[in-house]
Amino acid sequence: MRFLYLLIFAVISSHAVFSQSTFPVNGNRNPNNNYIAFTNATITVAPGQVLQKATLLVKNGTIEAVGKDISIPKSSVIYDLKGAFIYHSFIDIYSDYGIQNDSEKNKKSGSPQLESKKEGAYNWNEAVKAENKAFEGFNIEHDKAKELRKNGFGVVATHQQDGIFRGTAALVSLGLESPNESLEQSEVFTSLSFDKGSSKQTYPSSLMGIIALIRQTFYDAQWYENRLGTKEYNITLENVNRTKALPKVISVDSYLSALRADKIAKEFDFKFIIKGNGDEYKRVDEIKALNSAFILPLNFPMAYDVENPYDAMNVSLGEMKHWEMAPFNASMLKAAEVPFCFTANGLESQSEFLTNWRKAIRAGLSKDAALAAITTSPAQILNLKYTDGTLKKGNPANFIITSASIFDKKSIVYENWVEGQPHIISDRTNIDIRGTYSINIEGIMQYDLTVEGELDKLTAKIKSEDSSKPCTIVLKGNQVSLAFASKGSKEVIRLSGHVSDDKSRIWSGNAISTKGDWVKWGAIKKKEFITEKKKDSSEVMTHGPVWYPNMAFGSEIKPVAKNVIYRNATVWTNESKGILRETDVLVIDGKIHKIGPKLDLSIIFRKKAPEVEEFDAKGMHITSGIIDEHSHIAISRGVNESGQANTAEVSIGDVVNSDDINIYRQLSGGVVASQLLHGSANPIGGQSAIIKLKWGETPEVMKIDSADGFIKFALGENVKQSNWGDERKVRFPQTRMGVEQVYYDDFIRAKTYKDNWTLYNSKNNRDRKEMSIPRKDLELETLVEILDKKRFITCHSYVQSEINMLMHVADSMGFKINTFTHILEGYKVADKMKEHGAAGSTFSDWWAYKFEVNDAIPYNGSILNQMGVTTGFNSDDAEMGRRLNQEAAKAVKYGNVSEVDALKFVTLNPAKMLHLDRRMGSIAEGKDADLVVWSGDPLSVYSKVQKTIIDGVCYYDAERDQELRKKVSTERERLVQKMIEAKKKGEKTKKPEAKEKQLYECESMEDEGYEIN
Amino acid sequence: MNVKVWRTKGMKSIKTILSIFTICGVFVLNAQNKNERSTLILGTTAHIGNGDVIKNSAIGIKGTTINLVMSAQDYRLDTNAYDTVIRMYGQHSYPGFISPNNVLGLVEIDAARATRDNNEVGSITPQVRSLVAYNTDSKIIPTVRSNGVLIVQSTPQGGRISGTSSIFSLNGWNWEDAVLKIDDAIHINWPSVYSSKWENGDIIYFENKNYLTEVKELKTFFLNAKAYSKSDFNLEKNLRFEAMREVFKGNKKVFIHADKAKELSEAIYFIREQEIKKPVLVGAYDALLVADLLVDYNIPVVLRRVHELPLRKDDAVDQPYRLPALLKEAGVLFCLQNDGRMQAMGTRNLPFYAGTAAAYGLDKEEALSSITLNAAKILGIEKQVGSIEIGKLATLFVSKGDALDMKTNNVTIAFVNGQTIDLSSHQRELYEKYMKKYGLEVN
Secondary structure, eight states, X not given: OHHHHHHHHHHHHHHHHHTTOSSOOSSOOOOOOOEEEEXXXXXXXXXXXXXXXXXXXXXXXEEEEEESSOOOOSSEEEEEOTTOEEEEOEEEEEEOTTOOOGGGTOOXXXXXXXXXXXXXXXXXXTTBOTTOBHHHHOOOOHHHHHHHHHTTEEEEEEOOOOSXXXXXXXXXXXXXXXXXXXXXXXXXXXXXXXXXXXXXXXXOOSHHHHHHHHHHHHHHHHHHHHOSSOSOOOHHHHHHHHTTTSOEEEEOSSHHHHHHHHHHHHHTTOOEEEEOOSOGGGGHHXXXXXXXXXXXXXXXXXXXXXXXXXXXXXXXXHHHHHHHHGGGHHHHHHHTTOOEEEEOTTOSSTTHHHHHHHHHHHTTOOHHHHHHTTTHHHHHHHTOSSOOSSOOTTSBOOEEEESSOTTSTTOOEEEEEBTTBOOBSSOTTOOOOOEEEEEEETTTEEEEEEEEEETTEEEEEEEETTEEEEEEEEEETTEEEEEEEOTTSSOEEEEEEEEOSTTOOEEEEEEEOTTSOEEEEEEEEEEEOOOOOOHHHHSOOOOOOXXXXXXXXXXXXXXXXXXXXXXXXXXXXXXXXXXXXXXXXXXXXXXXXXXXXXXXXXXXXTTOOOOOEEEEOTTOEEEEOEEEEEEOOSBOSOSOOTTSSBOTTOBGGGSBOTTOHHHHHHHTTTEEEEEEOOOSSSSEEEEOEEEEOOTTSOHHHHBOTTOOEEEEEEOTTTTTTTTSOTTOOOSSOOSHHHHHHHHHHHHHHHHHHHHHHHHHHHSOHHHHHTSOOOOOOHHHHHHHHHHTTSEEEEEEEOSHHHHHHHHHHHHHHTOOOOEEEEOTTGGGSHHHHXXXXXXXXXXXXXXXXXGGGTTXXXXXXXXXXXXXXXXXXXXXXXXGGGGHHHHHHHHHHTTOOOHHHHHHTTTHHHHHHTTOTTTSSSOOTTSBOOEEEESSOTTSTTOOEEEEEETTEEEEEHHHHHHHHHHHHHHHHHHHHHHHHHHHTTOOEEOOOEEEEOOOOTTEETTTTEEOO | OOHHHHHHTHHHHHHHHXXXXXXXXXXXXXXXXXXXXXXXXXXXXXEOSSSOEESSEEEEEETTEEEEEEETTTSOOOGGGOSEXXXXXXXXXXXXXXXXXXXXXXXXXXXXXXXXXXXXXXXXXXXXXXXXXXXXXXXXXXXXXXXXXXXXXXXXXXXXXXXXXXXXXXXOSSHHHHEEXXXXXXXXXXXXXXXXXXXTTEEEEEEOTTHHHHHHHHHHHHHHHHHHHHSSOOSSOOXXXXXXXXXXXXXXXXXXXXXXXXXXXXXXXHHHHTTOSSEEEEEOTTGGGGHHHHHHTTOXXXXXXXXXXXXXXXXXXXXXXXXHHHHHHHTOOEEEOOOSTTHHHHGGGHHHHHXXXXXXXXXXXXXXXXXTHHHHHHHTOTTTSSSOOTTSBOOEEEESSOTTSTTTOOEXXXXXXXXXXXXXXXHHHHHHHHHHHTTOOOO
């Protein structure tokens, strides 16, 4: 019988190989147009659509019919699948099966590689590989295919997962003999990512650089399509345009990057399919609002081994919470009606796929949704022509046969059929022989045999009188063999025989006794096998609350604005009124409503008094919130795009990280707003983001919407790479002389660029057709914004010569330097700065960390201030950022600045520099209620922040902080216990690891952190 | 010297004589008995350094030494007893602040390699000494002492055993002249239990697989050095082992740098196992978790920089600020330091770390002790300096306001070993130069 099966398989296979092919045949052709009927099976035609005792009819690799009352044609091979289950095989659309990765090809050379090393007429940047076509490089990888089939996959969309633009993915099936047959659809999507991959070219070195490069490439492709004349042939851009109509999939590293990806898509008016990171549950509402489909990984983090409390200290609460929540990601997205499918991508072994898939079900995902996510949803998301992921008539016959419901963890995949070709994973014909038997050998010896375990992994025990011994058992088809030690002896008796009836009650055969004689034996079943139900694995999982952000000091409920009257405080107004004692400040709807002594609410509001909370601030001081003009907190993956000397196209605004603990830490020091600046690696750096530190909100909510645009420039040692090691001596400029020429060159280019566009825009449509449309250049666009006074410069600067130089460049090119930051030799050119109109945002007392700060003096702030320059102190440092009030106090110490002026150094003056002083920076009626309540004099080292209020919302409260600390430790302990429990249950664990945010300052280099003081 | 004073402080005077003797005998000082100048400072609120405060004080200096400390109200003015009398009513006087574990004098400009003398090649180099590299003419020093920091433990860095530190007064023509204690301690960087790597902008700490090997290397070195030191004469000299002799005799302290709980408890075990006579832990962020051991074994702590971020995301935001108060409560002897970024230059902010510690629970005078007397005790120089007490070296200063608060720290006069020092600096000169350029008035 078994031989017959094999023969049939062979016939079917050869049919598929040879029918309708351009390939010549060696020997006779072997057509087979028989039907194959699978009867009596439980068939899940589509998620939620289950047929009992149904038939699936297949012909020539295609489903002919499925249903309960199917008439089976005569020319049918029939398989009775009684007790078995049929599902559509799984589809993974984010695979790299059969594709060679070129990440190995690139080796880093000593000095920076500024240009692409790829040979041919391709893009200037190596990480842009839109020309890659998976279908061209695709080859069958037999071992991998086998592994995938074993885990239920039938079809995958595959592509090379390296680079930012990765080219197109091909849909391939996993069971066919040649690549020609396996390729089902040559191009199903184009792939992008936020990962530079193996390219060793210096640009882009940061996430914001990657984002800018993606945008510029899309613009370049548009320009390329519409240009006149063919000065440049670019295979890469050709391909970007050629594949425009395909779905676009982008792989991201976090939910924040999912939001970032969507911003790009909006700019170019399409939708991304987002291959997520599995942490989308952290912001379900925002994810839902994207209206994008997601490809979700199932690589849930392992529990940490936290039994050693010292080691456990290294695991942050955020990591622990993520461990708990990750399996719930899918069910939470489902509840929010976000469309998604699953991928095995990122799993260490394919075998974890179904395990984790079932875990997602225990974590609340409905079975139907879970099944859809690996069958119909992937087909739907890519709008596949090949299949819709169901077993309906006309679809390719891609299905799996399983021993039990696929949702049961004991279910075994027997067979995986790909386009009608079978692949045996586990022998379906095996009968269930589990139970307890009485064995009789030659009528003399009597034993009890117990067979148990899994169907594909039987175990047996033999028992005579009192002793129980292990017994080897092998079942192949109906043939069974046993081997065990005989009674009272170590010698082994070997039995061979067959299972005689279909209920497997009786076995019989021959045995070799210990003496070497052949004897007869027989077995009769005495007791049926009863499957034990283990509770734990099928238990429904539970989880704790999601916090905003989902880490220490986050909150379940985001704080809201309150109307509050702060009574009897000492109020530093930063206005002409100066410091007012015993004064009330009334905050209504996020604005400062009124200031004055003994405010009477009934007079202010007459009868329509809103609800106002009273706060007795007697003995306390209230100041305007601290504004840090120069900060590098809350930035994801790189503060410097150091790949080029001019990176005006990149923007910190693209990479704001709202989940940085330093936001909360700075709130505890009274900071309400920060300018997040690009680093100082290049003369023209990237654009800034100005945010209010609304802890718990998302980046877009944090950004101050009406704020002017700013950009970072830099001078001196960093831009000439003086302290970057001997390898970095190639990039222009390497001297202060070169720096000047970078500016002239770039601004002259920007002017020409602007002129070209002005000319183009001045023409009517007919004329335009005859001219080439100028190429949109994001870098020059930004410089034009500067020339147009729509973007303003904050320039990192140290020594007087360069400060002077840049003001000359600016004057001659027709723009202004808004703010010199660091500006430690500003005191030497304060008069010139005043004349130019530049502000100075400096350090209170930093110096001696590099050669160019040798003449830095702590009196700098005082001199600048006296000379009429708008003067501020900034942090450039996550630690100092939370005690800028103390830095301001140093202005009193060094150079005798008045206390009122000193406080302005960190409040009103930075607000002026950021053009926000109309709404921020002082306590005046109508201004934003960005306030700090201090325990005492804000300039004293002995004072502490009691409350930090932004737009009327209290984001930091010293009393609430005490509660949060307790909450952090309770939540930690809860999760530690849960992890220990998981370990006990046999879950894999990993050694504790600590993740700390890299702290950026101006000079932090590159993604991977390369820091020079 | 005033007779009355000698009577009222009779008991102490004997001690004073003894301690002066000790100082002169052991330490290199430029005290000259002939023509000893004397100065009397009147009217300051004297913050002694040991917790005591004397309002309206009289502090007498003769030669290198303090010879009078008392309330000016109890002191009958005898201006003839002193060459100079300075009246500074309303101001505050403090013992010179002490900055342990610092590269001041070894590093001038962090980024300029030619100016760095803090980190020698090799892992175990106890024989290299800061003493001979200490630059008395560092331009940073005047900016530091003008904030009240008058003593530094100039300390090598890097490797497993970085080298041997020495303690200097921040005034002197050359290192021989400036040194207060020669070769006071060796510095061990305890092996980290965790290694670290970068990943997507995160620093990830994971198990250091070489940890046990690294500890073993250190132990092996100690065992060998100890064996070597048992013989007074070694035919072939080993400079590393020689540098350890004084450690085993108990004359040289052992500073072990470690922060995390596991490392600290391992280091404490090492201290006991190796019978280290004068151990000090440096950094010790997790010290609270091993506080009982620190108390039991009398191990003091040079605490991690107060103005530093919490080590872990989950830690209370003010954890580094509160640690001094919490350690005090736990009974651990500790002092503050300035190890970290911009270390040499940032030394002038040491007083404000103490200020922050006071804001977060430490009594103000205790906070002062953590950069004066307690620091002196931990460095083993408490007999010479660390407080304004009779018999100690006159290394002290006067500030117009509270010297622990940046707003009011304003040093008006400072003495090192009885000599007044120049409070100007490269920075002050530039300030005055450019104020003059702009026609602005310096005040």
